Amino acid sequence: MSQSEQTTLIESHTVDQVPPGERHGRSRDLFTLWFSTNIAPLPVVTGAMVVQVFHLDLFSGLLAIVLGHLLGGLVIALASAQGPQLGIPQMVQSRGQFGRYGALLIVFFAALIYLGFFISNIVLAGETIHGIVPFLPLPLAILLGAAGATAIGVVGYRFIHSLNRIGTWVMGGALLAGFIAIFCGSLPGDFFSRGAFNLSGWVATLCLGIIWQISFSPYVSDYSRYLPASVGILRPFLATYAGACLGTILSFAFGAVAVLAVPEGTDAMAAVKQATGALGPLLMVLFLLNIISHNALNLYGAVLSIVTSVQTFASDWTPSVRLRVALSALVLIAACGMALSASANFIAHFIGLILALLVVLVPWVSINLVDFYLVKRGRYDIASIFRADGGIYGRFNPPAIIAYVAGILIQLPFANTSIYVGPYANYLGGADLSWLAGLLVTCPLYYCLATRSRSPREALAPLGLAD
Template identity: 45%
Template sequence: MSEQLTGRRESAASIESATIQPIPLDQRHGTNRDMFTIWFGTNIMVLAIVTGALATTLFGQPAWSAALAIVIGNLFGAVFMALHSAQGPRLGVPQMVQTKGQFGSWGSVLIVLIVVCMYLGFFISILVFGGESLASVIPHLGQRGGIVLIAAASLAATVWGYALIHAYARIMTFVSGAVLLLAFVWAFVVNPVPVTFFQTSGASLAGFMSIVSASAVWQIAYAPYVSDYSRYMPAQTGAKPAFWMSYWGSSIGSILPMFLGAGIGLLLPDLDPVVALTKATAGISVLVVAVFSVGVAATNAMNLYCSTLCTITIVQTFAPRFTARSRERALIATGFVVVALGVALTAGDDFVATYNNFLTLLLGSLVPWTAVNLVDFYLVRHGDYAVEDFFRRDGGRYGLVNWPAVICYLIGVAVQLPFMVIGTAYTGPIAGLLGNTDISFIAGLLIVSPLYYVTVTALARRKAGAGEAVASVVDAQPQPE
C-alpha cells in the first residue's frame, strides 16, 4: 500500500477544529508509519516500567518467567487493539461513536461512561507516577509540582488535538527509544548484576498468568480509543497496513519498557519502582526520568483527549444538535484535569496495589465490549455501517438500544467474575481452584464472541424468514383486474 499523503496534513501548531464529527475524505492525511510511531512513542513511559515491575515485585516471578509473561500478554492483547485501529480509516469517526452501531444510541452510553471513568483513572495513575519520577530527580520540584507540570502539558496537547499528539509521538519514538536503550545498558551492563538476577526458581502459575493478564489489559485498554488516532488516515490506507503498524508499534513499545521494569524489580526489589529506576540509572537518571516524564505527558494527553471525545459523544446522544468544536473540547478537558488533580494530589502510599486492582476491574469491563465490537464489525457487518445514523436522535437503523449486544455484554461481565482475582479484596471461586490464577479475560472472550455471533445471526435469519413469509402471503393475494 502506498504511503503517499492524501488530503492536507494539519500543522501541529494549529488547533484541531473537529471533535467527534466524521472526517471528510478530502481532509484525510497521514502515512502507515504514523500508526507505528503513535503507539511506539507513547508506550515508552514510566507507567509501563511500573507495570513490568509488578512481575518481579508484586508477583514474585524470576526473570525468564516475567519476560515470557510480558511477551505473551502484550502480543495477545495487541491483536485486539490493532483490529480496532484498522476500523478508523474505514469509518472516520472516534471509536466510541462507532460503538452506537453495535449497542444502539442509548445502549452505548453505558460503555462510553465506563470508558470515561477508565481513562480518567489512567490519567490520574500517570500523573501520580510521573510526578513521583520527576520529584526523584528534581527534589525541589516535589511530587505535587511534578503532577501539576505533567497535567498542564497534557492539557495543552489535548487542546491542540490530533496533529500535535501525532507529531509529539513521532519525536518521542526516537528520543524515548534511544534513552530506553541507554537505560538498559546502564542498569544491566555498566552496573554489576547480582548472581540472583538469573535464578530460575520461584515461578508460579498464578503469578505468571497475573502478569499475562496485566500485559494483555495494557493493550486491550487502548481499544476504546485506538481508532481515534487512525480516523484521519486516508480511506485507501487499508486494514492490513493499519493493523500491522499499530500491532508492532504498540506491542514492541510496551514489551521493552516492561522488560526494563521487571529487571529493575529484580535489582532493587525492596524499593518503589520509580525510585528503583533512578538508582539503577544513577549518573544518567536525570536524563532518563526527564525523557520518560515528557513521554508521560504525550500518553496522558491521549487519555484526556479520549475522555473528552467520549463526554462529547454522550452529550450528543441526547442533544443531537450539539456540535462541539475546539472550544468545547478545551472546556471539558480542563474540567477533567481539575478533577484528576484533586485525586492525584491526595493519593496514598499504597497506590501501586490499588493500580493493580484497577487493571483487573478494567479488564473485566473491556473484554466483553471488544468481543462484541470486533465480531460485529468484522464478521457480521463486514465494516459496512451508515455513519450518518450514529448522530441521529433515534439511532437510525441501529435504534436506541440493541438489546442482544447489551445483554451479551452484561453476560460477559458476569461470567468473568468467578475467574477474577482482585488483589486481596476478592478471589473468584474458579480462580481459587486454579491456585488464585486470573484467567477472566480468556473466559470473557471465549464466551461472548460466539454468543454474540450466534445470537445476531439467528435473529437475522428469523427476521429474513418472517419477511419472506409476509412476501409470500402478499404474492398469494388475488391481484385486481
C-alpha cells in the same frame, strides 16, 4: 488536506466523522504513536510488579510479558484498523453495535479508564519532577505535569502524532542505552535466580499484558480515523500491532530488569535511576517528558467520551473548539484534585482496578470485533449512528446488550481481582482466567444473536465513507 485544516493549530473535529478531503497521514504513524506512548514510567512500574508482586524469576516473567502483549496486541491492532474505514471515534462507533443509548454504559467505563490513567500518570509526573527538582513541592510538581499534558491534549490529533514521531527515536534510544547500562554494570548474584515460576503469578502477568493492550482499545481508532480509507485494514493493523507490542514489551522488561539489578524492595523508579548509573538522571528527564506527552492521550480520550455522552442526548449538537478546551480544563481540575489527595499506594490500587475492569472490557471488545469483521464486515451507516433515534441501529440493540451482560456474568465465578474474587478463582492457584471465559462465551453468542436478528436495511447499510 484542506487549507483550513492546514492552518488550524487546534483540532476542530470531536465526535463527528472526518470527511475524506481532510484525511491525511501514513500507517507508519501508528507505529510511532503506540511505540513511543508505551515507553513510559507507568508500564515500567507495572513491569516491575512481575518481580516485586508476582515473584517470578526473570525468564518466566519475560515469557509471560511477551506472550501477554502479543495476544492482547491483536485486539488493539484490530480495533485500530477500523478507524480509517469509518472516520469516527471508537466510542461513537459503538452506537452501531449497542444502539444509541445502549452504548452509554461502554462510554462510562471508557471514561473511567481514561481518568484513572490520567491521574496515575500525573502522580508519576509529579513524583518525577519532585525527584529531579527536590525543592519543588510535590503538589506543585503534580500540577505542572498535569498542565503540560492538558496543553498537548487540547491541541489534539496532529500534535500528538508529531510528538510521538520524535519520541520514538529519543525514547527508543534512551531505553536501549538503559538496558546496556544495566547489563554493563555489576549485577547482583541473585539477578537470574531471584524469584521462581509460580502458576498464579505467571498467569497474572500474562493477563496484565493482555488487559494493558485491551485497555487502549476503547480509543485506539481515535488516532487512526484521520488516515485515508485507502490504507485498508492490513497496514494500520501491522503498524499498530508492532508499535504497541514492541513498546510495552520493552518497557515491562526494563522494569523487571531494573528491580532485579538493585537490592530487593527498592522502589521501581528509584531502581531505574540507581541501576543505570550516570544515565539515570537523563532517563528521569526523558521519562518525565514522555509521561506528559503520553498523558495527553488519556485527556483527549476522556474529553471525547464526555462529548459522546452529551451528544447522545443532543444529536444536532457539534461542540466547538472552545467547549473542548473548557471540558479539558474541567477534567484537569477534577483529576488534579484526586491526584493531590491520592494515597501513597494509589498506583497499585489503580492497577488492581484495571485488572478488575477486564471483566467489563472483554465482552465489549468481543462484540466490537465480531460485529465489525464478521457481522457487518466494515459496512456501517454513519448517518444512522448520528441520528437521534439511532436510525437502523435503534436506541438499544438487544443482541449486543444480551451478549454483553452474559459475557460479564460468565466471568464472575472465575474472577480474581482486588475488588471481587469468584468461587472458582482458586482452582489454578489463584490465576484469573475470567477473560478467557468471557471471550469463549461472548464471541459466538453475539455472532449467533446478531446474524439471526439482522434486518435487511442493516444488511444493505452503505460503507461508512459513502455518507
